[in-house]
Amino acid sequence: MIIRTKKEKFKFKILEDTIKKKWVFFYFLILFSFFFIILSAEQSNVEVINSKYLYRFDGVLIPSYAQNGKFNTILILDSGIEKILIDKSELDIIDNVDFKLSFFVLPLNNKKSSITIVIQKKGKLLEYQIPVIEKDPYPKSEIILDNSKKEIVSSKNTEKREEESKFFNNLLNTKSNLRYFTLPFINPLEIMMIVSVFGNSRVYKDLNMNILYTSTHLGVDLKASENTKVYAISTARVAFAGYSITRGNCIYLDHGYGLYSSYFHLNKLNVKERQIVFAGDLIGYSGSTGISTGPHLHLGATFLGINLDPISLINEMNEIEENYSRIKINQSNK
Template identity: 30%
Template sequence: MNKRLCALIGVLCFMLSCARDITPVTIAKTPLPKNFTATDVKVITHNSDDVACMLFAHNFAQGNVVYYEIIPAFDIKEIAVTFKGKTIPVAKQSWGFRGFFAIAPDEKPGVYIFSVTIGTKKVEIPVEVTKTKFLISTIPMDLGKFSKKEYLESPQVQEFIKVCAEKKQKAFSTQFGNLIRGRAYHPRDVHEVNSQFWSQRIYILRDSTTGKTQKVTRIHRGIDLNGDTGDPVYAMLDGIVVLAEMLFYEGNMIIIHHGNGIFTYYMHLDKLLVASGDKVVAGQLIGTVGSTGMSTGPHLHVSLLVDGVQANPMSIVPLPIR
């Protein structure tokens, strides 16, 4: 191919890649639906001559995400932050530093240390983690073909499950620095919970060859929000789409990386309105509610992963992120 043709193809590819950016973007009218009431935020503060620290959480309890701001009294380029001894990603802002960590749903209630190292100084802030009462459902759920052992164990299904797992693994191993510029949006325009975060649920598994029925207990690693097929689904935070396609259990799924290991993901969608690689802003319309994959009716399943820890996605919605 001659050089001029290569250049022309290059320009065309560039124009096509830019085309996505000029597509009109629909944003949710408000960050919070009218009926979303869990808007109160608890604060832990620390003030000394060297630094001001603030920790915000809907509750300093199991399964909650914590947002922190650190404002040093002097100009400093880098700080180190830990919770329970584990290093937490930090994002530098014009006014100081900020970041997030999550309290694991199975964290033992007790007092843990949030520490900030600024130069030679170290600040230790105790955080009292309380218990969250997660629901235990005792009614076994029949999931249609997903409750049939021979269907799940068929070679084609097993191969597809393997391919899907690899795709998710690739999406969750992407690396970006902080992409969050402001507060979180609710992923729907109404707040109606069908199934709570971290609830324990029982599924039926049938073996038609032996006629035996098994009960399988699973933890719900997200929240199910009510909706009809075609209802809007919004990105909760600014970020980059790292997966947008049909998977086996999840159905049409979108995974957004918000930087520093913070992911939100959306399952069982009817339509996918974004593609992998797209930049999205908080509140942007990304898809529509559906019932694809392992689902018994139209709803949105949304999950939040913070640096490898699963947290209630609703716990990030009221936080005063700036």
């Protein structure tokens, strides 16, 4: 048995406390280093490319945010990715030469503040929360219809309008599991000038300023004098080419996998139904047929029956190959 004096006991206590403090400090140092390594690994895993997040370890490029009525792309770089779901709805995975693609669109009336993207990769589930950014209120506009155009929206044409609405809704909800579209997309006009944006709130009035009806503009209006050449924005099958009482002479192009583009108020058509057209093919000439107050081109787009901003479609599709090239360059520089 070791007997210590009070002085020795005091010195031993100091030594014991010092050792404990050193171990506590060492423990926190290890813990801090562990979290720093995790944080560094997470940061090295994520890279921002054109407002999208590249998750290198997961092999996917996803939007950093979503917006109602806008077209979104997911770039898939890892062949081990088997499924992609948005809020439990499975997306198509479309083959490309060096990568794969998935698309999604949130409808204009979506109320969710975020969405969940779940990716199944080699049996494991990877989950990402994407915020939904609200757009500033869409502008409002007033459109005056002369007597001939007013007649189109009169009660005597209600049945015809409802018939057409049902027909086109069925058409746009028809999904072909074939890929027609090619990259990049092109503009439908040689000179692009938007005169009315997607989502615009419209009030239609007669010449006496009586309100006839209100609607949401589900496309963009592009400035075009009569008989301006109109081109297909990408390769497609002509799903419809004909006359509609409201849309006038119009064309619907099926780009595959539920993606459609549409061209309204044309003066003349240059295609027939079931015809295959390629990006840049002349499909018609602008005009002012249907409910229109002057020559222009109404360009529309839908995905799985959901209306979307066609300009966002063109822009997103044209970023795909650019994003892939940037990823490959960055990888080669590391």
